[in-house]
Amino acid sequence: MSEKHLQAGDVLPPYNGKLRLFAMRFCPYAERSVLVLNAKNIEYDLVFINLDHKPEWIFNFSPKGTVPALEYEEGKAIFDSNIINVYLDEKYPEKPLQASDPLRRAQDKIIVENFSGAQAAFYTAAFNSQALQPNMVENFHKGLEGLQKELESRGTKFLSGDDAGLVDYTLWPFLERFLSLPLLGKSEFAIDPTKYALLSTYIEAMKNVPAVKSYCLAPETHAKFTESRAKGDPDYNMLDTSAVCCMRPRKKKE
Ligand SMILES: N[C@@H](CCC(=O)N[C@@H](CS)C(=O)NCC(=O)O)C(=O)O
Structure with missing residues (x-):
């Protein structure tokens, strides 16, 4: 591929x-x-x-x-x-x-919906940072806090239970990219491991889910792509053919 x-x-x-x-x-x-x-x-x-x-x-x-x-x-x-x-x-x-219980499926959709403010804040911070407002940073952290509370009340390794499920796979791509924001100079978007202890454990667990591990990219790689896109010239082909996976960025072949 x-x-x-x-x-x-x-x-x-x-x-x-x-x-x-x-x-x-x-x-x-x-x-x-x-x-x-x-x-x-x-x-x-x-x-x-x-x-x-x-x-x-x-x-x-x-x-x-x-x-x-x-x-x-x-x-x-x-x-x-x-x-x-x-x-x-x-x-x-x-x-x-998806959860087999219709109520749980509805609740999972609410989690995704409640996370949308954090996603919007991420997009502004990453690609349009001059438009960034303090309330967006607040929205970002409200989203993370809400997610952490949900993990706490569910008391399971993943939102879906012992294994990752649709709600986890729906949110993950954004969490993966959030980790690149401090590398782009947006330290107010850092996910502090003390404040977000449970969420940080969840993030580490998600990185190790095979479906995620084989596709996820390092924060450095996301940051590099974001910089190219924010400049108006997205470097779509910056990865070499074996670049899928791992939390390490790969160097472009010379
Ligand atoms: N609601 C859509 C959003 C998809 C979306 O916005 N994709 C972006 C890339 S991340 C896209 O295709 N942008 C190109 C365009 O809008 O012309 C979904 O969940 O699939």
Whole structure:
């Protein structure tokens, strides 16, 4: 699988019968779907898209040209990470990732909803830092505090229980990226291990979940990509082909 992001003028690789996920290596929404596919051991191909010079054919799969989009049958696709993930969980029921109790499923959605303020603050801090307001830093920490409280009241290793589930895979890509903010000079966004002891334990546990471990990137790597994007020239192909995984950034081949 190549980490190269296809762009306008590039041809669509031939369909080979497997599910195919259109993604961008640094997109947190696409990562949600990658994690679900990994966790459920579903075979799939990944096609990375340069979102600044989109290949024409991406619009056949995703009307606005956003990622992720999932080609579930040749030429037929659905889009939006949450829609894709619920579809995958229901279509491939073998290892269910959603709670079986409808109330718990609703509560999991509320956790995701309550976390959206922290996500919004992250985007401003990372990509539009001159627009950063003190209330955004507060929102960020409110989101983390809420998550930590939820972990405490559930009393389980993951939000979903002994194993990570859909709610964990939905939030993780953002937590992974939050860790890069102090490296970008945003120390007010640091996740202090004393204040956030339980959350920090959870973050370490998530890094070790196989579905996450095989795709997650080091904070340094996220910071480097963010800097390139904030300057208006995202370095989509900054990773070499073996760069998936681990908390260590890899050097670009000379
Ligand atoms: N609600 C969507 C959001 C997806 C999204 O915003 N993806 C970004 C990349 S991280 C994208 O495709 N941006 C390109 C564009 O908006 O043209 C989801 O959950 O999948």
